[in-house]
Amino acid sequence: MLYLLLEQGLNGLQYGLMLFLLAAGLTLVFGIMDVINLAHGSLYMIGAFLAAAFYQHLENYLAALLLAILATALIGALLEQTLYRRLQKMSHLSQVLATFALILIANESVKIIFGAQPLMLPVPEMLYGPIELVEDELYYPRFRMLIIVVGVLVALGLYLLVNRTRIGMWMRAGASNPGMAAVMGVRIQPLFTFVFALGAGLCALAGALLGPLLAVNVGMGESILIPAFEVIVIGGIGSMRGALVGSLLVGMIDTVGRVLLTLLLKAVSDPATANSVGPTLASMAVSLLMVAVLYFRPQGLFPARG
Amino acid sequence: MHHMKKIALGCAMLLAAGVVPAADALKIGMMTTLSGPASGLGIDIRDGFDLAVKHLGGKLGGLPTEVITADDAQNPDTAKQITERFLKKDKIDIATGVVFSNIMLAVAPAFIGAETFYISANAGPSQLAGEGCSPYFFNVAWQNDNLHEAMGKRVQDQGIKSVALLAPNYPAGKDALTGFKRFYKGDIADEIYSKLGQLDYSAEIAQIRAAGADAVYIFLPGGMGINFIKQYAQSGMMKKVPIFAPGFSGDEDVVKAVGPAMEGLYNTTHWYREMDNPANKRFVADFEKETGRLPTLYASQGYDAALLIDAAVKAVGGKVDDKAALRKAFETVKAPSVRGEYRLGNNHYPIQPYYLRQVVKNADGSVSNKFVAKVMDAHVDAYAKDCKM
Numbered sequence: 001m002l003y004l005l006l007e008q009g010l011n012g013l014q015y016g017l018m019l020f021l022l023a024a025g026l027t028l029v030f031g032i033m034d035v036i037n038l039a040h041g042s043l044y045m046i047g048a049f050l051a052a053a054f055y056q057h058l059e060n061y062l063a064a065l066l067l068a069i070l071a072t073a074l075i076g077a078l079l080e081q082t083l084y085r086r087l088q089k090m091s092h093l094s095q096v097l098a099t100f101a102l103i104l105i106a107n108e109s110v111k112i113i114f115g116a117q118p119l120m121l122p123v124p125e126m127l128y129g130p131i132e133l134v135e136d137e138l139y140y141p142r143f144r145m146l147i148i149v150v151g152v153l154v155a156l157g158l159y160l161l162v163n164r165t166r167i168g169m170w171m172r173a174g175a176s177n178p179g180m181a182a183v184m185g186v187r188i189q190p191l192f193t194f195v196f197a198l199g200a201g202l203c204a205l206a207g208a209l210l211g212p213l214l215a216v217n218v219g220m221g222e223s224i225l226i227p228a229f230e231v232i233v234i235g236g237i238g239s240m241r242g243a244l245v246g247s248l249l250v251g252m253i254d255t256v257g258r259v260l261l262t263l264l265l266k267a268v269s270d271p272a273t274a275n276s277v278g279p280t281l282a283s284m285a286v287s288l289l290m291v292a293v294l295y296f297r298p299q300g301l302f303p304a305r306g
Numbered sequence: 307m308h309h310m311k312k313i314a315l316g317c318a319m320l321l322a323a324g325v326v327p328a329a330d331a332l333k334i335g336m337m338t339t340l341s342g343p344a345s346g347l348g349i350d351i352r353d354g355f356d357l358a359v360k361h362l363g364g365k366l367g368g369l370p371t372e373v374i375t376a377d378d379a380q381n382p383d384t385a386k387q388i389t390e391r392f393l394k395k396d397k398i399d400i401a402t403g404v405v406f407s408n409i410m411l412a413v414a415p416a417f418i419g420a421e422t423f424y425i426s427a428n429a430g431p432s433q434l435a436g437e438g439c440s441p442y443f444f445n446v447a448w449q450n451d452n453l454h455e456a457m458g459k460r461v462q463d464q465g466i467k468s469v470a471l472l473a474p475n476y477p478a479g480k481d482a483l484t485g486f487k488r489f490y491k492g493d494i495a496d497e498i499y500s501k502l503g504q505l506d507y508s509a510e511i512a513q514i515r516a517a518g519a520d521a522v523y524i525f526l527p528g529g530m531g532i533n534f535i536k537q538y539a540q541s542g543m544m545k546k547v548p549i550f551a552p553g554f555s556g557d558e559d560v561v562k563a564v565g566p567a568m569e570g571l572y573n574t575t576h577w578y579r580e581m582d583n584p585a586n587k588r589f590v591a592d593f594e595k596e597t598g599r600l601p602t603l604y605a606s607q608g609y610d611a612a613l614l615i616d617a618a619v620k621a622v623g624g625k626v627d628d629k630a631a632l633r634k635a636f637e638t639v640k641a642p643s644v645r646g647e648y649r650l651g652n653n654h655y656p657i658q659p660y661y662l663r664q665v666v667k668n669a670d671g672s673v674s675n676k677f678v679a680k681v682m683d684a685h686v687d688a689y690a691k692d693c694k695m
Binding site: 001003004007008011014015111116117118120123128129130139140141142143144213214215217218219220255258259262271272275276279 | 340341342343345346349377475483494496497498499500501505506508509512513515516529532533536537540541542563
């Protein structure tokens with residue numbers, strides 16, 4: 001029982017940190033550039049496909065991962081320069097329409113280039129199998145452990161970048177008041193390009209890390225986009241800290257909540273019902289949390305604009 | 307008055323019998339899942355079907371055959387649109403191909419309503435096998451419960467004391483676990499339903515570990531099974547709580563994706579690759595030659611669907627518009643099959659034996675399925691008795 005909760009806690013942490021990689025980019029683009037980017041999930045898909053494609057040629061996971069991040073960041077920078085710069089001046093509705101179109105274009109292009117069938121990205125040999133955390137009681141897959149470690153390191157790195165560097169200062173300034181930041185001498189256009197490329201790179205990192213666990217397939221971006229948006233609404237748009245707290249909350253509620261609710265339901269009904277209702281309630285709980293946050297604290301838990 | 311009616315009826319019958327000419331071509335509507343995580347299933351059904359048409363010289367039942375292929379993308383709404391197109395625009399004669407039962411249930415009423423014969427090469431939902439059976443719906447593969455029932459019996463016979471169950475939350479998932487429990491009488495340590503199309507099974511794996519069962523029975527078709535087994539192997543659970551599965555989750559597509567970690571997995575089927583009959587030998591050799599893949603259950607079902615259509619259309623002399631005669635032909639014709647002999651029961655679902663396979667390591671280091679034993683003989687599904695047509 002204790003070990004089940006511990007294992008689910010680790011699962012929640014792993015899921016939350018992956019959500020964070022996506023939400024971080026989403027919240028920055030939304031907060032700093034004021035662009036609603038529905039196609040953020042497509043960058044995650046593109047990153048995963050590139051990682052799988054690079055892996056097939058190089059047979060080296062680490063190299064494939066780094067190349068995928070670089071290439072996706074480059075695609076992100078290009079998209080910002082050509083498309084998002086224009087979208088920025090338009091209404092949110094136009095942005096939603098344009099980026100939705102981008103999702104369709106990305107899905108079809110990936111289908112044409114890589115085929116409609118999922119690609120396989122194998123787990124590196126040395127990371128295969130579980131680690132024994134508590135003798136005979138608690139095992140955890142090495143690869144998921146790696147994801148947690150990378151997630152924590154990236155969170156730390158982003159924290160330092162945003163709070164301890166000049167470029168981070170510009171980003172914070174841009175998020176709290178872009179107009180004022182520009183007037184005060186922040187070169188806002190290159191900053192936008194950088195932020196967008198950074199977000200794209202984080203997407204690719206998430207895609208390449210999840211690739212070996214899940215299959216790499218067309219449309220994988222849409223399913224993760226909704227929780228990522230929930231995260232930034234809960235955390236507060238434009239706030240890195242909000243994205244981290246929101247991601248971990250959503251991750252934990254979804255996995256640990258699922259077990260707890262199922263266990264509770266088992267006390268009052270048969271296991272089959274408990275097992276189908278529990279997970280549904282857990283994903284509802286995430287949406288309920290979002291509704292509660294919107295009601296009591298519409299600006300999110302850690303708003304970027306004071 | 308009475309006589310008048312009889313005469314009118316007689317005339318109508320004569321007219322019906324006299325007017326129906328032999329068609330000069332046959333149009334088959336092949337709607338299946340060709341994209342997304344479960345695309346492997348549909349691709350195998352399609353390739354199996356196409357191979358049979360090729361073996362028969364491009365003709366089914368002696369009629370030049372056009373197979374119109376469409377991708378339902380595992381989406382019931384897309385499937386409904388395609389069905390509409392098949393019936394109204396393409397004017398197909400016979401339809402086949404659907405993989406998933408939720409899609410089958412979404413489109414079956416349209417085919418049945420249009421009195422178009424549907425020969426399912428996979429989906430065999432209980433809803434269409436019992437009270438809801440139809441003169442126009444046939445299944446050449448199995449009723450959804452069957453492979454699960456066979457494994458339930460096997461696990462029971464093997465004396466395994468407690469089992470955890472896992473299936474997706476959709477019609478065939480429920481059918482699967484119901485089927486397993488119909489023949490397994492031991493302790494059910496946990497019964498878990500996951501989301502259809504779910505990719506990450508970390509939470510379910512933790513639950514299975516906590517359930518402390520001696521074995522786990524899973525029904526996770528397509529990409530779901532690949533992901534689950536990959537993640538399960540990585541959690542180090544394969545040896546501790548062995549997996550038992552229906553043929554779909556232990557088939558060659560899964561073996562190819564998961565690799566040596568699959569070794570030892572037991573699964574039940576109605577067909578296996580080494581089956582010793584001429585039809586099967588030709589099918590296995592040519593399928594591998596054409597596609598470069600080992601044939602799966604799905605491929606064998608696609609192939610057999612085409613053989614059944616061929617035999618039935620031949621039996622009515624190509625008069626596919628004579629629905630009553632064609633129905634009779636589907637019901638009674640002895641179609642050749644790669645699985646050896648089978649027949650269709652009163653509800654149009656197969657009555658056939660079921661077998662046990664195991665994934666084993668070959669001499670060259672690769673892994674693939676091997677026949678172990680026969681589990682059931684001439685098994686009739688549980689819903690047939692409720693079918694009145």
